[in-house]
Amino acid sequence: MATYKTVYKCRACGTTSYKRLMERQASGAWQPTGPYQCCGCRNVFDTLRAWWGEPKGQTDFRPSQMPV
Numbered sequence: 114m115a116t117y118k119t120v121y122k123c124r125a126c127g128t129t130s131y132k133r134l135m136e137r138q139a140s141g142a143w144q145p146t147g148p149y150q151c152c153g154c155r156n157v158f159d160t161l162r163a164w165w166g167e168p169k170g171q172t173d174f175r176p177s178q179m180p181v
């Protein structure tokens with residue numbers, strides 16, 4: 114099973130890797146189904162953002178202030 118390393122880490126345990134949960138399709142192939150599982154605490158998250166947690170105060174940036 115594939116594991117992914119990121120610059121982010123789990124807000125619960127600090128682990129920097131996660132994996133996609135797989136589900137067997139009718140065709141017999143295994144496909145990622147969406148949820149992510151932390152390799153450390155084994156918690157399952159619907160989105161990566163939920164896994165690493167949203168940084169506070171950085172969610173309402175204005176695109177016009179982004180460096181070009």
Ligand SMILES: [Zn+2]
Pocket residue numbers: 123124125126127128151152153154155156
């Ligand atoms: Zn974790």
